[in-house]
């Protein structure tokens with residue numbers, strides 16, 4: 640099929656649009672509960688915007704989850720190696736600081752440039768290998784990213800205190816609980832039980848300051864063909880031979 644003006648025809652989900660509007664989001668659930676599926680749908684949805692509006696910093700400790708998005712013009716950094724990851728997160732903080740300096744100069748309270756999504760799949764892996772190097776900087780982003788248009792999206796199998804400390808958690812007030820092993824895990828994510836009773840994948844509880852209580856939602860899975868189509872649309876645009 641030839642795509643002239645409209646390069647892709649897929650639909651986006653309301654849930655993904657809503658999550659992308661949140662300052663920061665935590666996605667947690669057992670292995671196979673669909674965290675990466677949701678992250679793919681979020682990236683796909685964000686890709687309906689141009690790189691002037693939406694950019695990604697992709698942290699991929701598992702090395703294979705986000706690699707497909709590495710060459711997108713939206714991706715300003717992709718890191719999977721431990722040493723590289725801490726450098727990338729430090730650079731993200733510097734970028735945030737420069738945005739604040741700019742905001743101060745222009746007397747504005749919210750940055751008016753692109754939204755930058757720092758996506759980590761999987762956060763527990765990052766905390767086991769790079770906690771000392773990355774946690775303080777991630778905490779700063781969680782505290783100050785909001786006004787600078789810098790968003791954290793963290794996916795984790797282990798939503799426990801040793802993985803997500805109180806300081807990060809208190810600043811991430813948008814949460815998606817997918818199926819998790821125990822009631823306590825569910826409480827760690829959405830402050831109440833329930834996610835342990837969800838089906839293995841496809842449904843989740845979504846909690847934000849707007850919803851106030853966890854809302855049962857369908858988790859969209861984007862067809863890989865549609866994802867490839869949107870990736871090649873953007874990479875074709877930037878790599879013209």
Ligand SMILES: Nc1ncnc2c1ncn2[C@@H]1O[C@H](COP(=O)(O)OP(=O)(O)OP(=O)(O)O)[C@@H](O)[C@H]1O
Nearest residue numbers: 669670671672673674675676796840841858859860
């Ligand atoms: N919303 C969904 N709709 C349909 N199938 C789904 C959905 N979510 C997950 N699945 C199925 O479950 C599989 C595992 O999902 P996914 O890889 O996203 O899990 P995960 O939570 O990231 O696991 P891990 O912690 O091991 O990385 C998918 O490959 C898919 O087949």
Ligand SMILES: [Mg+2]
Nearest residue numbers: 674675704760
């Ligand atoms: Mg995964």
